[in-house]
Amino acid sequence: MPIEVVFFDVGNTLLFPDHEKTLAPLSNRSIRPSEAQLNTAERIARQEMDLAIANARKIDQQYWDTYYFHLLRTLNVNDVSLRLELVNLVRMSSNWSRMRAGTIEVLESIKQRYRLGVISNSDGHMAERLASVGLGRFFEHVIDSGNVGHEKPAPQIFQAALAAMAVAPELAIYVGDIYSVDYLGAQKVGMQAMLMDAAGVYATRNLPRIDSLDQLVTRLT
Numbered sequence: 001m002p003i004e005v006v007f008f009d010v011g012n013t014l015l016f017p018d019h020e021k022t023l024a025p026l027s028n029r030s031i032r033p034s035e036a037q038l039n040t041a042e043r044i045a046r047q048e049m050d051l052a053i054a055n056a057r058k059i060d061q062q063y064w065d066t067y068y069f070h071l072l073r074t075l076n077v078n079d080v081s082l083r084l085e086l087v088n089l090v091r092m093s094s095n096w097s098r099m100r101a102g103t104i105e106v107l108e109s110i111k112q113r114y115r116l117g118v119i120s121n122s123d124g125h126m127a128e129r130l131a132s133v134g135l136g137r138f139f140e141h142v143i144d145s146g147n148v149g150h151e152k153p154a155p156q157i158f159q160a161a162l163a164a165m166a167v168a169p170e171l172a173i174y175v176g177d178i179y180s181v182d183y184l185g186a187q188k189v190g191m192q193a194m195l196m197d198a199a200g201v202y203a204t205r206n207l208p209r210i211d212s213l214d215q216l217v218t219r220l221t
Contacts, residue, residue, distance in 0.1 A: 003192065003220065005167045006110060009176035010120040012042075013196040014135060014213075016098040022090045025082055031075055039199050041071035046178050046201045053180035059151045060121040063178070064090050093122045093129040106213040107138045110220065118142040119161045119174065121151045121181075141165055152176075153185025162189070175216065179207070194219065 008014055026033065045067035052062070064087045072083055089095055110116065116139050120126045124146025130136040141164040143157060150156040162169055169190030176182025177196045186193040194216070195202055195209040202209055210216050 003114060003171060003173050005115045005117060005165050005172040006220070007117045007119050007161055007165075007172060007174045007186075007191075008139075009174070009182055009196070010118060010122065010126055010130065011096060012177045012198070013175060014099070014103060014118075015096040015129070015133065016100070017090055018095050018097045021095040022086065024089070025085050026075075031077065033071060033075060037071060037074050040074065041067050042199045043201045044070045046199075049178060050180040053153065053184075059153070059181060060091060060145075061087065063181075091123060093125045096129060097133055099133060099135075100212065102212075102214050104134065106217060107135065109217050111138055114220070115140055115165060115167070117161055117165050118144075119152065119157060119176075121145045121157075153181045153188070155185070155189050158186055158189040158191065162191075173220075175210075183207070 020027075023033070045063055048066050049063050065083065068083045068086045072079065107116065118126065118130065118139050118141070120142070122144045124144055126144045126146075127136065127142040130139065130142060141161065143161040143164060145151040145157055148157050148160050152158070158174070162172060165172070170192075173192040173194060174182060174186035175194045175196055176186070179195060179202060183193040183195055193208070195207055196213070197203065197209040198211055200211070208219070210219060
């Protein structure tokens with residue numbers, strides 16, 4: 001059936017963390033991880049989340065705790081309080097502001113043919129964050145776990161988004177970055193799904209995926 005609504009995740013899909021803010025505790029110690037080290041931590045965290053999702057409770061917190069555990073181990077830093085500080089910083093929507101080149105142009109193109117919405121595990125302020133970086137105008141509704149009370153992959157947050165947009169699940173597609181959280185979460189309520197896989201975590205798997213948003217235009221058509 002034809003797609004009418006495209007829902008997006010935000011973190012690592014539309015916006016990326018401002019490392020000057022999220023990694024400030026490391027910079028203050030003169031520790032500066034390389035892009036390769038950050039990407040490796042991301043791949044490991046996603047893979048472990050996919051394996052542990054059945055027993056996960058606080059999804060977003062667990063993902064970032066796993067991410068920084070592996071990053072700090074790579075950096076030969078063993079400091080639990082530092083890890084918790086990093087987790088708290090990256091979970092603040094106000095610290096997500098990096099946007100890849102072409103993001104606005106892609107959204108403008110997609111919005112000409114589809115209605116757009118957001119489903120995000122966040123702190124209740126994702127709508128304000130999107131508005132502050134100039135993306136809010138593209139989305140009819142921003143469904144934030146901090147307001148809904150359920151985190152992806154719980155069906156309630158996807159159902160809340162479908163209800164807000166008044167669209168049947170089979171007429172909607174969700175674009176997110178974690179297989180067990182975003183892809184399976186959307187599919188379980190009857191939505192179509194696409195993985196935004198810039199880090200190449202799922203490159204060897206037979207899954208619908210894109211490396212960058214500009215590829216989404218072609219995939220949708």
